[in-house]
Amino acid sequence: MTAARAATILLRKELRLEFRRRELLTTTIVFGLIVVVLFSFALNPTPEESRRYGPGLLWIAFLFAGSLMLNPSFAREQANDTLDALRMAPISSFAVLLGKMAANFVFLALAEVILVPAFAVLYNVSLARVAGRLILVLALGTGGIVIAGTVFSAISAHARMRELLLPLLLLPVLAPLLIAAVEATALLLTPEPSFGGSWLTILIAFDVVFFTASWLLADFLTEE
Amino acid sequence: MKGRLWLSVLAAALIIAGGYAALFIAPDERTMHQLQRVFYVHVPIWAAMFSALTIAFIADIGWLWTRKLHWDWLAVSAVEVGVVSCTAGLATGMLWGRPAWGIWWTWDAKLTSAFVLWLLYVSYLLLRGLLEDPQRRATLSAVFGIFAFLDAPLVYSANRLFRTQHPAPVIFGGPNSKLDPTMAKALVLCIIAFVAMMAVILRDRVRLERMRHELEELREESEMQTAAAEVPVRGESK
Numbered sequence: 001m002t003a004a005r006a007a008t009i010l011l012r013k014e015l016r017l018e019f020r021r022r023e024l025l026t027t028t029i030v031f032g033l034i035v036v037v038l039f040s041f042a043l044n045p046t047p048e049e050s051r052r053y054g055p056g057l058l059w060i061a062f063l064f065a066g067s068l069m070l071n072p073s074f075a076r077e078q079a080n081d082t083l084d085a086l087r088m089a090p091i092s093s094f095a096v097l098l099g100k101m102a103a104n105f106v107f108l109a110l111a112e113v114i115l116v117p118a119f120a121v122l123y124n125v126s127l128a129r130v131a132g133r134l135i136l137v138l139a140l141g142t143g144g145i146v147i148a149g150t151v152f153s154a155i156s157a158h159a160r161m162r163e164l165l166l167p168l169l170l171l172p173v174l175a176p177l178l179i180a181a182v183e184a185t186a187l188l189l190t191p192e193p194s195f196g197g198s199w200l201t202i203l204i205a206f207d208v209v210f211f212t213a214s215w216l217l218a219d220f221l222t223e224e
Numbered sequence: 225m226k227g228r229l230w231l232s233v234l235a236a237a238l239i240i241a242g243g244y245a246a247l248f249i250a251p252d253e254r255t256m257h258q259l260q261r262v263f264y265v266h267v268p269i270w271a272a273m274f275s276a277l278t279i280a281f282i283a284d285i286g287w288l289w290t291r292k293l294h295w296d297w298l299a300v301s302a303v304e305v306g307v308v309s310c311t312a313g314l315a316t317g318m319l320w321g322r323p324a325w326g327i328w329w330t331w332d333a334k335l336t337s338a339f340v341l342w343l344l345y346v347s348y349l350l351l352r353g354l355l356e357d358p359q360r361r362a363t364l365s366a367v368f369g370i371f372a373f374l375d376a377p378l379v380y381s382a383n384r385l386f387r388t389q390h391p392a393p394v395i396f397g398g399p400n401s402k403l404d405p406t407m408a409k410a411l412v413l414c415i416i417a418f419v420a421m422m423a424v425i426l427r428d429r430v431r432l433e434r435m436r437h438e439l440e441e442l443r444e445e446s447e448m449q450t451a452a453a454e455v456p457v458r459g460e461s462k
Contacts, residue, residue, distance in 0.1 A: 148371065155364045159354040169351060169368060172343040173375050176382035183385070202382050209374050217367050220288055 003098060006091035010099025015106065024107055028069045032115045035061040036122060050123040055185035058119055059178055063145065065115075066108055067167040070149035073100050074157035083157075087222055094218035097150060101214075104146045112138055130188040133195060137188065140203040141181035147210045148173050154221040177206050228427060235424045238417035242268075245410040259323055264411060266316040268418035270338075273309035275419050276302045276426065277345070281373040284366035293437065294430075296362035299369060300352060301429035303345050305422055310342045333383035340379045344372040358437075 018024055039057045043049070077083040086096050116138070120127045127134060152169045156162040180202035187196040214221075246264035253260035280302035286295035317335065318328045329335065348369055355361035403411070 151367070151371065155351070155368055158357075158360055158364060159351065160356070161354055165351065165354055168347050172340055172347055173371060175340045176375065176378040179382040179385075198385055202378065202385075205381075206378055209378065210371065213371060213374055217288075217370065220363050220367055223363065 001091055001095075003092050003095040006089075006095035007098035007102060010096060011102045011106075014099065014103030018103070018107065024069055024072065025110060028065045028107065028111045029114050031068060032061045032065045032111060033118060035064060036115070036119055040122070045123070047124050051125055051189050052186070054119065054123050054125055055182045055189060058116070058185065059141065059182050061115065062108070062112065062142070063171060063174055063178060064167070065111060066142075066145040066149055067170045069107060069111070070104055070146070070153045070170070071156070071163055071166050073104055073150060073153040075153070075162055078157045083222070092218070093222040094215055096222060097154070097214055097218045100153075101146050101150045104150055105142060108142050108146060109139075112142065125189060127189075130193045133193070134185070134188055137181060137184045137200070137203070140200065140207060141177060144177040144181075144203060144206045144210065145170075145174060147207060147214060151210075151214045151217075151221065176202060180206070228424075231420070231427065232424050235417065235420040238413070238420050242410070242414040242417035245413050250407050250410040251404055256324060259320065262316055262320045264414045265418075266313065266320065267411060268415040269309050269313040269316060271415045272418045272422040273306050273313055276306035276309060276422055277341075277373065277376075279426070280306060280369055284369040284373075287362050287366050293358075293362065294434070296358075296366070297430050297433035297437070298426075299362075299366060300349075301426055301433055303348055303369065304429060305426050307342065307345045307349065309422065310338060310345065314338055314342065333380070336383045337376075337380045341376055344375060348372060358440075 036057065039045075039053075043053065045053060074083070077086060087093075089096075116127065116134075119125070149166075149170050152166055152173075156166040156169060159165050180199040184196040184199040184203065187194050187199070242264070246261055250261070250264070252258070280299050283295045283299035283302060286292070287299060314335075317338075321330070322328050348365060351368055352361055352365050355364060
């Protein structure tokens, strides 16, 4: 079986599991909304300030929501003793990782589909005219969160205090992604939106470097 | 053991020579005067940190490749030495920043990158503490170590695009940034001295890790022996 086909099957399994109960999605979205609301209490921004600080707030919400949401990705397999089944399956460990990454990407993207319009309405920021470019920035940023996050979820699943450990491992690694994603988003929200080429380069570099690294190191993550 | 003695003597001699050169031979700096001399400690500390973290990266790959435990000992030791150097680098930078810039800290590219690097490797050490099985600890922390090392250039280039306040590099920093030749010699001597000191500490730290490992094995062995010896004794007392 090719890695792509095995990953697709795993992706379908993850989606079926999630859409049966929708636990992960609802908690992630509600958590994201709480961050967005708390921000307005903490800083009480004017519309001008919302445009300036909004992108930072939005990405902080995605990073925190992502670091919470990615935890069950491998911890659930660990708790149900299904990690051994995945190990024994005649598929490469990269296929397992790829399937999980795809599933996590879908979950985080779905959460963003709710959170971004909610943010736009609550903070009175118009996004319609930059929608296409914004989706590209969101996809690159979400890709980076999910690539590093899925790998670290596989690492932290074996550790004590794994719920605390995952954000601790993930958030510092995501620092360059956060900077680049926030700046690229901020450039789109200015009165004359522009495409931050160098910021997009950093986002793409982040995705490519860590995707390649996880492809090379996948075998070590799932070994017994 | 003899190697350790010679290496320590060599490092000590280099530190004394470097210190003398930095304090008494290197000329006075035009604008900062004596304050500039922290540069002979600050720059070598970063050189030591980069060498330590590069050794850690190589050791991570070495463990995954060969499965020889001594690579794992080298990896954790090098990261610890790297974190200590990073802390010292940040501290000496702050000591200089306060009189030179009037502030202890600024969110400049180099400072921020160093801080993120510090956080990354502190997370590495925390991760090791939370993994029980030695083999698994070595493997998973090696994967994280590789990710952290690959992240460093990204952190720096992302921060670089923000405005930078740190003094521009004077050694490879373009046509107008010339370092006085005496200053350059003193600096090179100091860098060699600090990297040598780093090597001495690293060597001892690896030795400590090996002893810990041996102790752990002996303890397990003796536990197994006492467990085996206890069974008939309990049977007799009943």
